[in-house]
Amino acid sequence: MKGYRPVAQSYDEVDRASSELVVLHDVLSWREFHEVALRRAGFGQVATYPAQPDALQEHFNQSPNRHVDLIVFGVQPQSEMSWENLRQLRGVFSGPVLATTELQDDKAQERVRALGIQDYLAVGEFGEEALELKVETALTAHRINTMILENDLRTQRLFVNILTVMVRILESKDPYTRFHSHAVAKWSRMIGRRKGLCEEDLDRLGLAAVFHDFGKIGVPEAILNKAGALTDEEFAVMRKHPTIARDLLSSLELLSDLLPAIAHHHERWDGSGYPDGLKGEQTPLWGRIIALADAYDTMVTRRTYKDPMAMADVRVELDRCRGTQFEADLVDHFKAILDEYVKVV
Numbered sequence: 001m002k003g004y005r006p007v008a009q010s011y012d013e014v015d016r017a018s019s020e021l022v023v024l025h026d027v028l029s030w031r032e033f034h035e036v037a038l039r040r041a042g043f044g045q046v047a048t049y050p051a052q053p054d055a056l057q058e059h060f061n062q063s064p065n066r067h068v069d070l071i072v073f074g075v076q077p078q079s080e081m082s083w084e085n086l087r088q089l090r091g092v093f094s095g096p097v098l099a100t101t102e103l104q105d106d107k108a109q110e111r112v113r114a115l116g117i118q119d120y121l122a123v124g125e126f127g128e129e130a131l132e133l134k135v136e137t138a139l140t141a142h143r144i145n146t147m148i149l150e151n152d153l154r155t156q157r158l159f160v161n162i163l164t165v166m167v168r169i170l171e172s173k174d175p176y177t178r179f180h181s182h183a184v185a186k187w188s189r190m191i192g193r194r195k196g197l198c199e200e201d202l203d204r205l206g207l208a209a210v211f212h213d214f215g216k217i218g219v220p221e222a223i224l225n226k227a228g229a230l231t232d233e234e235f236a237v238m239r240k241h242p243t244i245a246r247d248l249l250s251s252l253e254l255l256s257d258l259l260p261a262i263a264h265h266h267e268r269w270d271g272s273g274y275p276d277g278l279k280g281e282q283t284p285l286w287g288r289i290i291a292l293a294d295a296y297d298t299m300v301t302r303r304t305y306k307d308p309m310a311m312a313d314v315r316v317e318l319d320r321c322r323g324t325q326f327e328a329d330l331v332d333h334f335k336a337i338l339d340e341y342v343k344v345v
């Protein structure tokens, strides 16, 4: 398979007949010039409008199913109104835009770039063929970028699924920690909801909780499953698991927003936790929530080194650690959750 390149040829080719182009220009003769040139070059669907703010709206009003592959926008460099219209268009249209002026204008080109538009052409100087080439290039570049992004996200999602399986494998080694991460995710989401997080944040918090102990993959089993107390050396190895997780997962952009919570789920409100001894709100909220949910699930489930705690003792312990190990406000929310969901004492 040496030399194999996975990019399919067909992605490089622009289907001119079906590409939907919109030309926005305030000067009628230039609108006509663009339209004639593009149609001559084989672009089958070219709509033209004056370059006014409601032009796109008008375009979609005519047929809501329309989509726009590329906009050619004729800028009048001397008109601030024209620049404002282009700026507004950039705000509502994320696809490729080709900005044109009649004459080459370096300042205008710079302003176009500053608006995040890479494609610029002095169409009056370079003519029809240059316009054809620029449009083709912009469409191709956009198509390839979209393809890379889609593939990248698909691949990253697959990684997340594989990682979730790895968490299950990791937990299944110890019958007492089976489902631990998913239980921590459940409690974390409940606390987060009480704290007022939106649904999207709750999903991300839940995912961070699923991966919170992922770094234990780098801790020897003899330490993980030790029945008695850990020695200082063993504990030092154990304390590395939050940063191991951060390092292992840092290459996945899809999880980047979760890493601070994962790396700091063993910090304590009073600063006596690890790895960085962060105090109070220095620890990210999701990390503070996971710390509480993690401690609770550990208290109420059996471990190789301990029996589950009675619910009454758990409540005493939560009160004891309120404002020291855990944020007081979160403990209050959590006790309300326990009152509601855990009736059995």
Ligand SMILES: [Fe+2]
Pocket (backbone or CB within 6 Å): 212, 213, 241, 265, 266, 294
């Ligand atoms: Fe942990």
